[in-house]
Amino acid sequence: MTFVQVIDCKTSRFQELDRLMDAWVQQTKGKRTATHSVIAKDRADASHFIEIVEFPSYEEAMRNSTLPETDRIFQEMVALCDETPTFTDLDVVRDQQMFSATVRRFFELIGTPGELPPLDEVMQEHYHDHNPANVDDAIGMDHIRRDMRVWRDGFDFEFSIEDLIAAGDRVCARWFWRGTHKGEFLGIAPTGKEVTMSGTTVFRCGGDGKLVEGWWEYDRMGLMEQLGVFEELER
Numbered sequence: 476m477t478f479v480q481v482i483d484c485k486t487s488r489f490q491e492l493d494r495l496m497d498a499w500v501q502q503t504k505g506k507r508t509a510t511h512s513v514i515a516k517d518r519a520d521a522s523h524f525i526e527i528v529e530f531p532s533y534e535e536a537m538r539n540s541t542l543p544e545t546d547r548i549f550q551e552m553v554a555l556c557d558e559t560p561t562f563t564d565l566d567v568v569r570d571q572q573m574f575s576a577t578v579r580r581f582f583e584l585i586g587t588p589g590e591l592p593p594l595d596e597v598m599q600e601h602y603h604d605h606n607p608a609n610v611d612d613a614i615g616m617d618h619i620r621r622d623m624r625v626w627r628d629g630f631d632f633e634f635s636i637e638d639l640i641a642a643g644d645r646v647c648a649r650w651f652w653r654g655t656h657k658g659e660f661l662g663i664a665p666t667g668k669e670v671t672m673s674g675t676t677v678f679r680c681g682g683d684g685k686l687v688e689g690w691w692e693y694d695r696m697g698l699m700e701q702l703g704v705f706e707e708l709e710r
Contacts, residue, residue, distance in 0.1 A: 477567035477684065478533040482526040484552075484560035489524060492555045499548040506542055508535040522557065533566070568682040571641035577684050578646045582634040585623055594619065598686045605690045629660030630670075647677045652693075656702060663702055670701040
C-alpha cells in the first residue's frame with residue numbers, strides 16, 4: 476500500500492533548509508526509497524512549510540528512515556527549525572493514478588508469453604469477475620487463472636490500452652486485443668489465423684490499489700466470425 480509522510484515545520488532559515496535537503500538527496504542517491512516529494516509554503520505564513528513524501532509502502536519508508544544519512548540530516552533539520560517539526564504518517568486509501576497503473580499492469584501480465592505470472596500484485600484473492608461469456612461469475616484468483624488458461628492455451632495475444640478513465644474507486648479501460656489462434660479454443664481447432672477484438676472493462680479497486688471486481692464487455696461474436704465458426708454452420 477502506498478504510504479505518505481507529511482512533515483510540518485516552521486523556519487525562518489528556509490534557504491539553509493533547502494540546501495540541506497539538496498545535500499540529503501545527493502548523499503542518499505541510489506539508496507533513497509521515496510518515489511516523490513513536494514515542499515509547499517503556507518501563503519498566510521511565510522515561515523510555515525510542509526513537505527509531502529511518497530513511498531511505495533510503509534516498510535520502504537522505514538528503510539529510508541534507517542539510512543545513516545537520513546538520521547544525520549534530520550538532526551541538522553531540527554536545528555534549522557523554529558520549533559520541533561511534526562510528522563504525520565498516512566496510508567493511501569484512494570489514488571486514481573495508482574488504480575490506473577494497476578489496471579495497465581494487469582493487462583500486461585495476462586498477455587505475458589509463457590507461464591502466466593502471479594496475479595497477486597494486481598488482484599485481491601477474492602476478486603469478483605463478471606464476464607458475459609460465463610454463465611456464473613468467477614470469484615477468486617484461482618478461478619480467474621483457470622479462465623485465463625483457456626484464452627492463453629488458445630491464443631498468443633497482447634493487449635493495447637486505448638483509453639483509461641478513473642473516477643473514484645473505478646477504472647474504465649477501453650482496449651484492443653490481437654492474437655494468433657494457436658490451440659484449441661472452446662472446441663474450435665487451431666486455425667493459425669490472426670484475429671483481433673475490442674472491448675471495455677470496468678474495474679473496482681480496493682484501498683490497497685488492487686483489483687477487487689471487474690465487468691467485461693467485448694466483441695465475442697466478431698471473434699467467432701474471424702475464426703470461421705459461422706462458415707462451418709452454414710455448410
